[in-house]
Amino acid sequence: MPNTEPEMAGQTPAVKDIHVAVAVIVRDGRVLIARRPDHVHQGGLLEFPGGKVESGETVQQALVREIAEETGLAVPTNGLQPVIGIRHDYGDKRVFLDVWQTDMARGEPEGREGQPIEWLRPDQLRDDDFPEANRPIIRALRLPHRLAISGRISDPETGLGKLKTALARTSPPLMILRAPELNEEGYRVFAQRAAELCRKAGTGLLVHGAPEHWQAVPGIAGLHLPWREAQRLSERPVPAGAWLGVSCHDAEQLRHAERLGADYALLGAVKATASHPGRPAIGWSAFAELVGGATVPVFALGGLEPADELQARTLGGQGIAGIRYWWG
Structure with missing residues (x-):
């Protein structure tokens, strides 16, 4: 870019x-x-x-x-x-x-x-x-210039309350529902309930994880693949009418996302982040270099605030993705 x-x-x-x-x-x-x-x-x-x-x-x-x-x-x-x-x-x-x-x-x-x-x-x-x-x-x-990601969800009822509050405060165009604390079945049930809240708020819901999650929640905007899921696939797992995103950390992972027909990628962590302690930050210079070779829109991810959106876009990125700026 x-x-x-x-x-x-x-x-x-x-x-x-x-x-x-x-x-x-x-x-x-x-x-x-x-x-x-x-x-x-x-x-x-x-x-x-x-x-x-x-x-x-x-x-x-x-x-x-x-x-x-x-x-x-x-x-x-x-x-x-x-x-x-x-x-x-x-x-x-x-x-x-x-x-x-x-x-x-x-x-x-x-x-x-x-x-x-x-x-x-x-x-x-x-x-x-x-x-x-x-x-x-x-x-x-x-695509928007800010892609929202849900924060920690310790249990479904508390998580739904937090989601409702966050949507009332800011209704993002698209939101990735990330809940690694829940098991597979618990996540799918939670996603079905969250989808209704998102529809009322006018927010497109992207489920996070395996393609089976997307199949289990009808009427949602699409699927976001963490790298552990994306690396197993050789073709696009959702139809053209649904959004497909992939979390990436280097150039080869971006190439794989492109081969899968991804509509966008997340790239980071650009800065150190509390949600992934111990993961080294790549910094803005590496972000710019990697984005320069990408052929899909790329969101900067990792420890970012709304003020970082301009920097990401100036370097050729689509914008920023994150939790803190909207989840509260």
Whole structure:
């Protein structure tokens, strides 16, 4: 994933890779989308504005130029934030998509190259309507920048009370229900009861652990795999309509998550954390390096506070995941 400086945007693309700057232009909660001409590569599919980074250009300069040429919109170079970086081999060409977002575009857009354009909500973006390499971008736009994780649950009744209080205080878009204190059957019963609380609060529930947990709790948002479960799998254990996350600690684990078709990964611990005493922190520098080679959205994990969200995103991460900032 890209960093704020163009020279540090992920890893420097290989010579045979085509470095493409991609713009996610947001206005009133909608994203500007265009349709590719039929005669070009991947013709007829939808795309985000952007184009090849020319020799001597920074990625921000390329984006400002491409946005103006394609849509007539004006964007300041300091109004762009990194989203994700993706390397993809189409067979006939290899590309590095360097994706940046802005909500500071001025003017009314028009398809200056004859392409139809429209504003769509993130939940209207469908994988099959875009080139395959764009799918991680869609995931990044749909995911929040803060992923909540439940705290210690010593017994089901106390745990449900804590969950209800936390949801009343802050209703996160997505929450991982982590309860290692409960046995397998106890966890599934607890998750079924927690799912009702989450539905009422408008929070998507992600069960934590084995794929069987997801099968036991209908109507939830998805499954989060700890590494001990992810390493046993060779294919995606949930359908495309459900979220799939994986906890990772190094580059090879991130690659395995990608092979499983994960929609996001947690990476850490970035800082020392009380929930995993004795686990060494990787620090922000290692986080940035690992994120630079990832092709799925990555949340920073481990001892983090809301103030750390900007740092995580500046380094190319999706945001932060944690317990303390919302559980209380």
